[in-house]
Amino acid sequence: MRLDLEAARKVLDSQPFSRLLKARITAFGDGEATLEVDIREELHQQNGYLHGGVLAYAADNSITFAAGTTLGAAVLTSGFSVQYLRPATGVKLVARAAAVHTGRRQAVVRCDLFAVKTDGEETLCAVAQGTVLSAQQS
Numbered sequence: 001m002r003l004d005l006e007a008a009r010k011v012l013d014s015q016p017f018s019r020l021l022k023a024r025i026t027a028f029g030d031g032e033a034t035l036e037v038d039i040r041e042e043l044h045q046q047n048g049y050l051h052g053g054v055l056a057y058a059a060d061n062s063i064t065f066a067a068g069t070t071l072g073a074a075v076l077t078s079g080f081s082v083q084y085l086r087p088a089t090g091v092k093l094v095a096r097a098a099a100v101h102t103g104r105r106q107a108v109v110r111c112d113l114f115a116v117k118t119d120g121e122e123t124l125c126a127v128a129q130g131t132v133l134s135a136q137q138s
Contacts, residue, residue: 003073005029008065011073021057025065031099033065038092039115050088050115050125058095059111059128066097067107067132078106080130088115088125105134 003011008028012018012035021043027034035058037043045051059082068075097111110129114122 003028003068007073008033008068012061012065015061017057018061021054023058023061027096028065029069031066031070031102033062033069033097035062035065035095035097036092037095039088039090047087048089050093052082052084054093055084055088055095055113055126056082056128058093058113059097059126060130062095062097063109063111063128063130064132066099066109066111067102067130070099070102070107071105071132071134072136074135075107075132076135078131078133080128082126082128084126086123086125088113090115090117090123092116093125094122105136107132 005028008025023037043054064077094114097109099107099109101108113126115125
């Protein structure tokens with residue numbers, strides 16, 4: 001089963017943790033997905049930056065959704081890594097993921113994570129790469 005943007009939003013909304021973070025999918029299709037999270041004080045770590053766990057969540061979910069556009073709706077993250085480049089500050093986190101390779105049962109996806117300021121300026125704050133597996137039984 002293939003998903004469209006509205007169906008992807010329903011899947012995201014079915015995840016209690018995503019609802020807690022108030023995450024939203026703003027783009028979905030053709031091997032790509034974009035997930036956004038507003039940067040709020042309760043998501044900060046002790047130094048006032050967005051917590052790295054929020055960035056890792058956004059990377060993981062956007063990677064999996066991007067893979068789902070190529071593998072179908074039933075997918076699971078096999079693994080991913082995140083490289084933090086600079087602290088995330090601003091009003092919004094944007095995670096843009098794109099499949100770089102899709103096979104029959106797995107996809108490799110890259111994700112760039114940006115912190116967005118009030119004026120719309122984006123700063124790259126982390127990069128991630130993951131492998132996603134089809135959960136379809138053959």
